Amino acid sequence: QKEVEQNSGPLSVPEGAIASLNCTYSDRGSQSFFWYRQYSGKSPELIMSIYSNGDKEDGRFTAQLNKASQYVSLLIRDSQPSDSATYLCAVSPPGDSWGKLQFGAGTQVVVTP
Amino acid sequence: DTGVSQDPRHKITKRGQNVTFRCDPISEHNRLYWYRQTLGQGPEFLTYFQNEAQLEKSRLLSDRFSAERPKGSFSTLEIQRTEQGDSAMYLCAFSGPSTDTQYFGPGTRLTVL
Numbered sequence: 001q002k003e004v005e006q007n008s009g010p011l012s013v014p015e016g017a018i019a020s021l022n023c024t025y026s027d028r029g030s031q032s033f034f035w036y037r038q039y040s041g042k043s044p045e046l047i048m049s050i051y052s053n054g055d056k057e058d059g060r061f062t063a064q065l066n067k068a069s070q071y072v073s074l075l076i077r078d079s080q081p082s083d084s085a086t087y088l089c090a091v092s093p094p095g096d097s098w099g100k101l102q103f104g105a106g107t108q109v110v111v112t113p
Numbered sequence: 114d115t116g117v118s119q120d121p122r123h124k125i126t127k128r129g130q131n132v133t134f135r136c137d138p139i140s141e142h143n144r145l146y147w148y149r150q151t152l153g154q155g156p157e158f159l160t161y162f163q164n165e166a167q168l169e170k171s172r173l174l175s176d177r178f179s180a181e182r183p184k185g186s187f188s189t190l191e192i193q194r195t196e197q198g199d200s201a202m203y204l205c206a207f208s209g210p211s212t213d214t215q216y217f218g219p220g221t222r223l224t225v226l
Binding site: 004008032034036042043044045046049088090092096097098099100101102103104105106 | 144146153154155156157158161163168169171202204208213214215216217218219220
């Protein structure tokens, strides 16, 4: 079992709709969770981080964390064609939140006009 | 601008050759990380430094790979006797002294023929 799992997609979303991305992780003691966006051929760019159970909103993005279920999600509201990218979920394993991140394989999102 | 530059941005080499990549934070970021990303996968952790000390190395970092961070500023990643399986994007990331959030540089794309 991979430490961090995501649906690979592609997730096709009409422009203006909500895109919902899911991520599960295996290390129960993980404390830090991140979402990155990666355009084709480019490096990952941070969207947001989340540390506590519940929702965290930043503009059109909302991250949701449920540590009991070992589940973190990302909602993209009012999806735009520029949101078409691969979204990477990353988790700090327990014991060293300053160290490595474990990444999922990413979910490809395609926003259709 | 993430504050990290990587050089070169692209490298094509023949199997068996040695290659060296460089990562330069614009300011002296406390922790510096190296990851490798192959097509369709998320970044895989290779190693990380806190200042000049190399604190963790992945099992992925075989004897052919070595990384340094002299004086705690820029870092180099060397691959000796390259193999076709080394073809990937090599990503450098950093985090500041009081955060575990990692920001990525633009990456170096390596192609081994």
